[in-house]
Amino acid sequence: QFITSGQHAGTVIVFAVTDPEAGKRGISAFIVPTDTPGYQVVRVEDKLGQHASDTCQLAFEDMRVHESQRLGEEGEGYRIALANLEGGRIGIAAQAVGMARAAFEAARDYARDREAFG
Numbered sequence: 001q002f003i004t005s006g007q008h009a010g011t012v013i014v015f016a017v018t019d020p021e022a023g024k025r026g027i028s029a030f031i032v033p034t035d036t037p038g039y040q041v042v043r044v045e046d047k048l049g050q051h052a053s054d055t056c057q058l059a060f061e062d063m064r065v066h067e068s069q070r071l072g073e074e075g076e077g078y079r080i081a082l083a084n085l086e087g088g089r090i091g092i093a094a095q096a097v098g099m100a101r102a103a104f105e106a107a108r109d110y111a112r113d114r115e116a117f118g
Contacts, residue, residue, distance in 0.1 A: 038063025
């Protein structure tokens, strides 16, 4: 239901259950243009910081995708999702380091400029 940059992306990867009986092997991935009828951004999360990377709640109202839009084989969606998460972790770590550095610099500058008891 949630996606990064869902309101700005032209194309997204959607993971859907294609075989409810197969557990994680019943999830498939699809490449979906965001102008597909039924693709809806329901809400943009109001996050503390990281405004350049929005997080959106999506809804698919009678949205149809063609088999040709499937990424990989049917049932490979779980593996594809994990591979995408793995690649994104370095970006998340870099964001965390950047925010920590900015917080440190703001605190350092405040401590240097602050005049106590005066």
